Amino acid sequence: MKQARLFTPGPTAVPAEVLESQSRPLIHHRTDTFKEAFAEVTAGLKTIMKTENPVVVVAASGSGAMEAAVVNITAPGEKVIVTELGKFSERWRDIASAYGVETVSVEAEWGAPVTPDAVERAFAEHPDASALLTTHSETSTATLQDVEAFARIAHDNDALIAVDGITSIGCHDVRTDEWGLDALVGGSQKGVMIPPGLGYIALSERAVKKMEAGRQPSFYFDMVRALKSAAKNDTPFTPAISLVFAMQAALRMMLEEGIDTIIERHKSNATAVRAAVNAMGLELLAKTSPSNATTAVMAEDFATDITKKMEHEHSVKIAGGQGKLSGRIVRLGHIGHYYPQDMRTMMHAFEQVCGDLGLVATTGPGVTALERSYAGGD
């Protein structure tokens, strides 16, 4: 069987240019060549995050980078507010709890974002909260949150804001500096299109001041130490060298395309996919504020069969649901290196499989709506 192509919301398909970079002989990290690559990677990450803040790259998954945010911007005994709208936003609470931080959860129905009003009320009830831990694009429900408004509220309440940008960076417009995001966390296997294993984090001046004043116990994720190394294009521990070169290759492609063009491409793909799903008569999970990273479709009892048939009969690997949405939704991924022809491949397979399984009565309206959307139609 042909190896299925990834249409999952991470890991995403890795471009051939990036794969090629991984087959070159390894070079040592204490060399000018590596330091130049590391500097280029850091600068590229700043560009796609629209920030002048220092950026730290860690050899860890995105969850490790989230922990780096928590242990550095909170101190023992503090209280934080967490928005909860899906599996990954719940992780903020789990990490903070692991360090004995008191957490106040502001919840939304899965598929909806937490409203700025709800965050405002939480701060009114808990004026002693020192930080808001929140999520830009919640991957498990394909939902986007208004972190710009959240940042304003957090700062009005003298609190810091940490944002999980793992599936928004390189996909949505993330204006780190303009919005004042204090800790913005990213992962490598998403918009940056490389294999998993690298996390990165942009830290504001406020965040740096806070961590220098006192933070949670930590060594590997000590950002005070990491920032000192980063200022010299270095890392405190052996970096994941091959993945750094992968990121160099990927960021070169991204900067050549331009971050705003990339954001528009994701918007165009996501809009077309949502139009196709609607035209098929299926229901979107995220109706009011969908993310452009992935599209979650209500599929109830059909979900597992859809993902299996798409993989085995069409070599198209999509994702199912997570947590309480497991077996109830499918997620059609479009974060990363995806163009209209890829969306055609994915939506053709999806519509055929939905037809085969009897979830839709006729096939055709989906791909027709996809094309109409790309052509600028309604």
Added chain:
Amino acid sequence: MKQARLFTPGPTAVPAEVLESQSRPLIHHRTDTFKEAFAEVTAGLKTIMKTENPVVVVAASGSGAMEAAVVNITAPGEKVIVTELGKFSERWRDIASAYGVETVSVEAEWGAPVTPDAVERAFAEHPDASALLTTHSETSTATLQDVEAFARIAHDNDALIAVDGITSIGCHDVRTDEWGLDALVGGSQKGVMIPPGLGYIALSERAVKKMEAGRQPSFYFDMVRALKSAAKNDTPFTPAISLVFAMQAALRMMLEEGIDTIIERHKSNATAVRAAVNAMGLELLAKTSPSNATTAVMAEDFATDITKKMEHEHSVKIAGGQGKLSGRIVRLGHIGHYYPQDMRTMMHAFEQVCGDLGLVATTGPGVTALERSYAGGD
């Protein structure tokens, strides 16, 4: 200039078979293919560590895996004994201190191992110590320690033993189960011959009991959670997929060669290199208990020029000193995918450069001694 080949004690040269595995399209980690690879990797790591203990693979550098050992086998308020004989063994103390653990250091002159007697005395003075954090092969000084004896002493004192095996696994005979090592930590860019970015840790039943009873705050390095996932060939967070496939390729090569043959090959290479250095009239840093991972040579004022000339004129990348040995020694690496022909390349370059710089009067005795050693001579 030709890209210099790595003869550093990590990262080490990555075999072509492993590099090739990195250029294949990425597959998703929630698939049977990945789980099979992950199971194969875990089994392979157990073979080279000679253990039946469960093994956890983390997306992090070796230092991250060391932190995983500390946070899981120590609890807040405890006291540990640390052997200090170089830069990496000091890291145990730094990590434990970051978590508020009281540390008792047993020091050795850099270039010498800590003796079992000294460890025995430390436990006699500190019978309340709950763990010994120690190092099998100290990379910064090329020194091997008797962790078998250390384990006996720790257990006699009802303490656990955590061992940094980062440059001993896949190089020296590491008998995890026979010696009773409770937490054995490894890294990917050493004996396992792949790029950096994966750490791994084997945990004894004693260690598991201890961590279940109470441990330091941690989330990403929570081994209780990781072991539950590992039992299902899964990971709690997105694994570094491409590096796992690299490890699969590397471990296949290693198991084909056989771990005991690999250990003998490292011994043979290290013995030959030390004979060559002695024949050149140069001084070894580690005289009494040298590691077979790397050979540290006293080079005083010549150290920096030697490493530079070897790289630029011979495309052979060796390492200098670290910490207080910076600029005073060179380290000739032979951990990993190295055979007699590679040692010839390295020692020829080293001897020529030492001759050019006037550190040795004549060239020839080094490579002659190398050959004599391989031929079974004295």
